[in-house]
Every structure is written in structure tokens, then in C-alpha cells.
Amino acid sequence: MEIQPRANKNRPAQQSTKRAVSTLRVAPGLSASAGAGKSGRDPRFDAVSKGAVDEHAWRQKYGFVFDKQREEVRQLKSTLASAKAAAKAQHAGAPGAKRKRRKRGASAAALPPHEVEALKLELSRKSNQLMAHDQAAERQRLKSAVRKKEVVAVAAGKRPYYKKAREIREEQLTEQFQQLEKSGRLDNYMAKKRKQRASKQRKALPTYSDYTT
Structure with a gap:
């Protein structure tokens, strides 16, 4: 084997065997420029697939996912309630509660604390997702109602008036306030908002440390 002359006296005469050969090397008999014009194509990021997402159509098409999620939330609440009742009866050792459970035919068992915490986290996560979905659906419903009113007004010969985002937001807050007041959850909602505002202020x-640095 003929050894090529070194370009510099400080360089080794041959490539060291301690250096691993790259797996992305060019195969023998091929050139590096042979496949330069070809590249992989991912349809998710292709220009043909790009475009605006219709959130309203997406929520209508995949509404069954949220229906299934509501059923999962109900099951989680039922499981947590049964586990809580079983743990309370087991801790207190109340014989009356045990007799009542035998009459009903229930066989709920107390869950370990780590499983209860995992179920609570899962319940909180799914509940937040459903809440966000309901809020988005409510915003879409209000937008559709405003659009229908504008169509009727234009058909009656009136000049079209397109509401600003601020006005639509005010209507949403007004309707949310009325719904909370009817359901009796207004006080809890306002207390939570005050707590969040106070936390931001703190x-x-x-x-x-701001004065010492």
C-alpha cells in the first residue's frame, strides 16, 4: 500500500484506526452528488398541505373526542368518590357505613395515595381541556349569532356593521357573567379572579434581592 505524502509534518501519515467510520458515508462506486437532487418529502410540511385551519369545522368533525372525554371525566369523578368513601369508612371503622354498603352491594376499595393523586391530576387535566373546548365553542356560537344578525340587517337594506374584537369580547364577558350568576358560581369565580390578581401583584x-444586587 502506497502511503500518500503528508501535507504537513505534524499530520499523521495515515488515518488513525481509533477514529470510527461514519455511518453516513458514501457507498463504494457512488458519488456524493448522485442523490443531491433528491430529498425526502413530508406531506405535513409540504406547501400543498399548508393553509388556515378552520377551528369551527375541526371541532364539529372531532366532537366525538370531547364527548368521550366527558364520559372519562364522569368515570374519574365516580372512581374518586368511591375511593374517598371507602377510605373514610376504613379509617373511621364505622360499622353502620359497612352495613349500608353491604345492602347496596358495592365493593369499592380504598386506593393508595399515589393512585388517588394520579387520578386527581388526570381529572384536572381533562377538565381543563373540556373547559377550553367549551369556551372556544361559546365564542364561535356568539360569532355565528352576530354574523346571522348582520346578514338579516343587510337583507333588510341596512348598512352592514362589523363589530370589533373588543365589542365581541365584552358581549362574551357579559353572557359569561349572566351564566355564572344564574348557576350560583359567581362568588367563587370572582374570589378566584381576585386571588389570581393578588398573586400577580405580589x-x-x-x-x-432587588435592592442588594
Whole structure:
């Protein structure tokens, strides 16, 4: 084997065997430019597939997913309630509760604490997803109602008036306030909002480290 002369005296005469050969090397008999014009194609990021997503159509098409999720939330709540009742009866050792459970034919058992926490986290996650879905559906419903009113007004010969996003948002908040007031959850909602606002204000206050640095 003929050894090529070194370009510099500090370079090795041959490539070291301690260096692994790359797996992305060019196969013998082929050139690196042979497949330069070809590239993989992912249809998810192709220009043909790009476009605006119709959120309303998407929610209508995949509404069964949220229906199934509501059923899962109901099952999680039932499981947590049964586990809580079983743990309470087991901890207190109440014989009356045991007799009542035998009459009903229930066989609920207390769950370990880590399983209860996992179920609570799963319930919170799914509930938040459903809440976001319901809020988006409500916003879409209000937009559709406004659009229908505008169509009727234009058909009657009136000049079309397109509401601003701020006005639509105010109508949504007004309707949300009325729904909370009817359901009796207004006080809890306002207390939660005040707590969140107070937490943000506390975070914005200067701390001791701000003056020492």
C-alpha cells in the first residue's frame, strides 16, 4: 500500500484506526452528488398541505373526542368518590357505613395515595381541556349569532356593521357573567379572579434581592 505524502509534518501519515467510520458515508462506486437532487418529502410540511385551519369545522368533525372525554371525566369523578368513601369508612371503622354498603352491594376499595393523586391530576387535566373546548365553542356560537344578525340587517337594506374584537369580547364577558350568576358560581369565580390578581401583584413587588444586587 502506497502511503500518500503528508501535507504537513505534524499530520499523521495515515488515518488513525481509533477514529470510527461514519455511518453516513458514501457507498463504494457512488458519488456524493448522485442523490443531491433528491430529498425526502413530508406531506405535513409540504406547501400543498399548508393553509388556515378552520377551528369551527375541526371541532364539529372531532366532537366525538370531547364527548368521550366527558364520559372519562364522569368515570374519574365516580372512581374518586368511591375511593374517598371507602377510605373514610376504613379509617373511621364505622360499622353502620359497612352495613349500608353491604345492602347496596358495592365493593369499592380504598386506593393508595399515589393512585388517588394520579387520578386527581388526570381529572384536572381533562377538565381543563373540556373547559377550553367549551369556551372556544361559546365564542364561535356568539360569532355565528352576530354574523346571522348582520346578514338579516343587510337583507333588510341596512348598512352592514362589523363589530370589533373588543365589542365581541365584552358581549362574551357579559353572557359569561349572566351564566355564572344564574348557576350560583359567581362568588367563587370572582374570589378566584381576585386571588389570581393578588398573586400577580405580589410577584410584581420588589424583593430584598432587588435592592442588594
